[in-house]
Amino acid sequence: MADKPLAGRVIAIMLANGFDEIEFTEPQKKLIEAGATTKVVSRANGLVNGWYEGSWGHFFPVDVDLAETLAVDFDGLVVPGGIRAVEKLAEEAHSKRVLKAFMRAGMPVAVTGDAGKLLVVTEDAKGRTVTSSEEARADLEAAGASWEAGPVVVEGNLVTANGVEGVREAMDRFVEVVAAYHNKEDAKAA
DSSP, X not given: OTTOTTTTOEEEEEOOTTEEHHHHHHHHHHHHHTTOEEEEEESSSSEEEEEETTEEEEXXXXXXXGGGOOGGGOSEEEEOOOHHHHHHHHHOHHHHHHHHHHHHTTOOEEEEGGGGHHHHHTTOOTTOEEOOOHHHHHHHHHTTOEXXXXXXXXXXXXXXXXXXXXXXXXXXXXXXXXXXXXXXXXHHHO
């Protein structure tokens, strides 16, 4: 069990067309290696298109329509960056609802790169210590977040990464956060 600390856990990965492929595939791979089941949640119809090295990348299947996504059905949320995707998610009522629900419940959330801007949109940045892409930094600071340079910042159950550079370390930390969160929840239920 120690080698699969997230066995039996289901993690939502929220995407829109134009997400950064590396910020999606690296977390997905790490979560699966840790024993979790990952579910891609998106408003994209059937397939969602990534962005890779300056052009459109691969298509990935959507598991759950974002309109039907509830935080209670998952054990954590990952939101990869990619400015095109982040702009779409920032305008989508369901993405804001889902992120806000995870944040309000204090559930594990990982936000990488440009996706830090979504914490501003959902009004979850104020008073938090985070990192993000440089593009998201000004928005986060203007919204009252304390921004730190570096690949990863963990504050409670929120893990933020500066983008592709920090995504592997962020997922190591996120796995720890999800495992610790659920061990506490399991202990309460016993």
